[in-house]
Amino acid sequence: MGAFAWQGQVVVITGASGGIGAACARALDARGAQLVLNARSESGLAALNLPDALLLHGDITLAATREQLVARTLDRFGRVDVLVNNAGVGVYWPPSAARDEDTRRMFEVNFFAPLALAQAVVPAMRRQRSGVIVNISSIAGKVTLPWLTLYSASKFALSSATAGLRMELARDGIHVMAVYPGYVKTQFQDHAIGAYPPPEIAKGKRFAISAQQCARDILRGVERRSRSVVTPGWWRGFAGLHLLFPSLVEARLIRMNAGGGHR
Ligand SMILES: NC(=O)c1ccc[n+]([C@@H]2O[C@H](COP(=O)([O-])OP(=O)(O)OC[C@H]3O[C@@H](n4cnc5c(N)ncnc54)[C@H](OP(=O)(O)O)[C@@H]3O)[C@@H](O)[C@H]2O)c1
Structure with missing residues (x-):
């Protein structure tokens, strides 16, 4: 397989109006993608x-938005090379008291919409015998973060679907990749549904990377056909530590979770 070139690639990105999605869009525009x-x-x-x-603006949880996104892409370009399922939202409710409607809404955005959009591009990618589907999960999709428990659940679900899609679609020449960002400087916390993050988490922004760095890591993962991307890479150590010493990591997470509030 030759080196991957972005020039002329048809790339669909959800959640591109801000944060990581906007940074991906700018980086890909600079590389000549369509x-x-x-x-x-x-x-x-x-x-x-x-x-x-x-x-193409519209709520990605609506079937009509997804249908239009795929149909207009194929009308204009005749193909779809890369889908970046990036749109996502947080919920900081503690799991014992979460508002059911908020949890369901978050799952619609974080799990059901990306799954449905992946399903919608697969027929075109199968015809092409090529394509890449990128699902933006989170480090919270590897380790349950107590201040984001239900968000973690949605990202674990997305991570699992990603692995299964990858194994199913490999024979069609379609690659499916998961991205696990740690902490990225975006409006994510402000856009969360229904509850505030605890103070230590809100101020933890000082450890965050820029959306531009996150976008660069995502693009490099596609270029290398990586199974998954952890960004920044040191979060891999955190996930590994959790596997080896779960009680230790959980005790630290419990301390960090003190003082969470509700909107
Ligand atoms: N920031 C972090 O620290 C972090 C860490 C790990 C993973 N992530 C994941 O990275 C992805 C991007 O998050 P971000 O940090 O860039 O957050 P963000 O700044 O809040 O951006 C979210 C984007 O998704 C769009 N969006 C939200 N709901 C949508 C819907 N129903 N339909 C269509 N678009 C929708 C928003 O645009 P509109 O409001 O215009 O719809 C916005 O463009 C998410 O999947 C998030 O879970 C973020």
Whole structure:
């Protein structure tokens, strides 16, 4: 297999109006990819100022939005090379008291929508006998974070579906990759549904990487056809520590979770 070149690749990104999705869009535009960008905010997508990109605003949890995204991509470009399932939202409710409607809404965004969109691009990728599906999980999809328990559950579910899709679709020439970001400087905490993060987590932003660095790691993972990307890489040590010494890590996480509040 030759070196991967982004020039001319048709890339669909959900949640591209801000944060990691917007950083991926900018990095890919600079590399000559042909972009199809989705988010709910029409003005947020327009503010990216990427005149060559096809902008399709809409809630990705709606079947009509997903159908339009795939149909318009195929109409315009005749193919879809890479899908980046990036749109996602947090829920900081403690699991014993979470509002059911918030948990279900989060699962719609974080799990059911990316699964459905992956299913929607597979027929075209099968015809092409090529394609890459990138699912943005989280380090919370490897280790349950007590301040984000139900979010962790949604990202564990996405990680598991990603591994299964990868094994199913390998024979069709389709690669499926999971991304596990640690802490990234975006509006993620402000956009969470229904509850505040505990103070130590909110101020933990000082350990965060930029969305640009996260985007670079995601692109490199696609170029190398990695099974998964942990960004930044040192979070791999955290996940490994948790596997070896779960009680120790849980005791530390319990201390970090003190003082969480609700909206
Ligand atoms: N930031 C972190 O520390 C971190 C760590 C690990 C994993 N992640 C994951 O990385 C991904 C991106 O998060 P981020 O940090 O960039 O968060 P963000 O700044 O809140 O951006 C989220 C993006 O998703 C879009 N979005 C949300 N709900 C949507 C919906 N129903 N339909 C379509 N678009 C929707 C938002 O745009 P609109 O509001 O315009 O729809 C926005 O563009 C998420 O999957 C998140 O779980 C983030």
